[in-house]
Amino acid sequence: MLQNKSVGLVGNQSSLVGDQHLVDFLLSKNIRIKRIFSPEHGFRGTADAGEKIKNSKDVKTGISIVSLYGKHFKPGIEEVQDLDIMIFDIQDVGVRFYTYISTLHYVMEICAEQNIPLIVLDRPNPNAHYIDGPVLEKKYSSFVGMHPVPVVYGLSIGEYAKMINGESWLKGKVKCDLKVIPCKNWTRNQVYDLPVKPSPNLPNALSVALYPSLCFFEGTPVSAGRGTDQPFQCFGHPKMNQGDFSFTPRSIPGASKYPKFEGEKCFGKDLSKFDLMDFRKRKNLDLSFLLLAHQQLHSNTKFFNAFFKNLAGTDTLRKQIEKGMSEEEIRATWQKDLESYKEIRKKYLIYSDWK
Template identity: 65%
Template sequence: MLRNNAKLLTFILCFLILQTACSQNKPGKVKPAAERFSVYQPILKDKKIALVANQASLVGSDHLVDFLLSKKMNLTKIFSPEHGFRGNADAGEKVKDGIDPKTNLPIVSLYGKHKKPYPDDFKDVDMVVFDLQDVGVRFYTYLSTLHYMMEACTENKISLLVLDRPNPNAHYIDGPVLESDCKSFVGLHPVPIVYGMTIGEYALMINGEKWLKNGIQCQLTVIPCENWSRNSRYELSVKPSPNLPNYQSIQLYPSLCFFEGTVVSAGRGTDFPFQIYGHPKMREANFEFKPRSISGASRNPKFKGQICRGEDLRSINIDSFRLKKQLDLSFLLKAYSELKDSTEFFNPFFEKLAGTKLLRQQIIQGESENQIRKSWRENLDQFKLIRKKYLLYPENE
C-alpha cells in the first residue's frame, strides 16, 4: 500500500512539474504595439500628435483615438487612408476631409488627389503616430500611405512613430517583384506581392533602402508587437477594409486579387468577397452568384445584377491552403483558359497589380504555374537578402 501511494505521489509530482513547465513555456497573449502604452507613452509626452488611423486602430475594444485622449495625450488631428477613418468607403472611392463627430478632431483624407500630406497639414503637429492594420500584400494601399507620410514628415521635420501590428500573411514570401515601370499607388516599391513583413518592418525597409524621394530618410521609431511570431495563425478582430471580412478572405486575397485586373469578379458585391470568383460566361462551374450594390463595400460591382458562374472557395481548408506558403495561380489560369476565346480577359490594371508586364505574356503563351514561378526565383532571392536586414521578429523555423 505504501509503495503504491509513493508511486501515486511521484506521478502527481511529475505531472505538476510538467504542467508548470508547459505553462511557463506557453507564449503570452499577442499584443499589438498600440496596447503597449507604457512603452510609447514617454515618446508622446508633451507632443502635439496627429494620428494615421482607421476602424482597425484598436486598443482592446477601444479606438486608439479614444484611448489616447483618455490618457491625456494631446491629439490635434486624424489622417485617414483609403476607405476612410471609419472604414466604410468603397475601394477606390474618394474620401473627403471632415470632422470626427465623437471627438471633434479634424480628419484629413489621404486618398484621392491628396495622397501625400501638405505642409499646412502639419500645423500644430510635433509627431505623427501611424497605426494601420496591414495584410502583408503589396497592392494593399496602406503601404503607399505609409510611404507618403514618411516622405512628408521628413520634408517637414516631423518625427514618425509606427505602432506595429501582426501581419496575417507574414508566413511566406511569393510573387513577382515589382518593376519600376509598373509603379502606382497599388505598388511603389521593388517587393514581391507577398513580402513577409509587418508594417513596422516595412517602414524600416523604406527608410533603410532610401526609397523615399531623393533618398531622404525619416526620423522613424517603430514600437514592436509582443508575443507574436510569423508562424502564428493571427485572426483580426475587425475588418481591415470593407471587402476583407474574415480570415478566409485575407488568406485568399493575395491570390484572388489578380482578378481585379481581369473581366472576372472576385466576389465584390456579395457577402463573400475574395472567397469566390466567377463570370457570366463561365460554364464549367456548379456555383452561381449575383453581385449587388452594397453600401460601404461595393456600390457598383462588376456584373451587378447578373448571374455569374464560378468557384466557391469558402469550403476549402484554409489552414491547409496556408501551409502551402505560396500564391495559388491555379484560379487565374483556370479562368483564363475558359474565357480567353470569348472575352477580352485582361484590363490595363493587371500590370499594376502584378507589378510586371511579363505575367500577362506568360499566361497568354500558355506557360505552366511552375514555369511562371521559376521566373520569379532570382528576384525573390535578392529581395530576401534586403528584407533580412529589417526584421524585428524571428524568422520562421
C-alpha cells in the same frame, strides 16, 4: 514620447487598443491629438474600394480628419506644420497592392521633409508566413505598388517602414526619424485572426488569405466576389462554365457600391469552404484560379485590362499566361528576384524569421 506634444494620427477602424479606439485611448490619457489622417476606405473603414474620400470631422471627438485618399495621397505641408510628432497605426495584410503601405510611404516622406518624428505602432501581418509573387518593376510603380517587393512580402508594417527608410525609397532619398513600437508575443508562423475587418471586402481570415491570389482578377473581367456575402472567397463571370456554383453581385453600400456584373448571374468557383490551415501550409500564391479563368474566357472576351500590370508589378505575368505557361513554369521565373529580395529583407527584421 507623446506627452505635451501636438500629435497627428494616421489610423482607421483597425486602430484599436483592446476594444477602445486609439484616438479615444490617447485622449483619455490627456494626449493632444491635433489631426487625424485616414487612408483608403476612410477613418471608419466604410468607403468602397477606390472611392474618393473628402476631408471631414470625427463625429465623436470633433477632431479634423484629413483624407489621404481623396485630393491627394500625401499630407500637405500646411496639414503637418503644426505637429510635433506623428503616429501611424493601421492593420496591414502583407500584400503589395493593399494601399495602406503606400499611405505609409507618403506619411514617412512628409515627416522626413518636415523633420517630424514618426511612431509606427506595429501589428501582426496575417500573411507573414511566406513570400511569393513577381517583384515589382520600377516602371510599373503606382499607388497599388510603389516599391520593388514581391506581391506577398513577409514583413510586419513596422519592418516594412524600416525597409522604406533603409533602402532610400523616399523622394530625394530623405530619411524619416522613425520609431517602431514592436508587437509582443508574436511570431511570423503564428496564425493571426484579425480582430476587426481591415477593409470592407476582407471580412474574415479566409478572405485575407485568398486576397493575394484573387486580387489579380481586379485587372480582368472576372468578379472576385465583390457585391456578395463572400468577397475574395469566390470568383466568376457570366460566361464561365464551372459546375453548379453561381452568384449575382448586388450593390452593397460601404463595401461594393458598384460591383462588377451587378444584377448579372456569374458562374465560377466557391472557395468559401477552403481549409484555411491547409491553404496556409502551401506558403504560396495560387495562380490556378487566374489560369482557369483565362483558359475559359480569353477566346471570347478581352481578358487583361491596363490595371493588371500595375497589380502584377510587371507585364511579364500577362505574357506568360497568354503564352500558355504552367503555374510551375511561371513560378520558376520569380525565384531569382525573390532570393535577392529576401537578402534585402533580412536587414529589417524585428521578429525572428521562420525556422
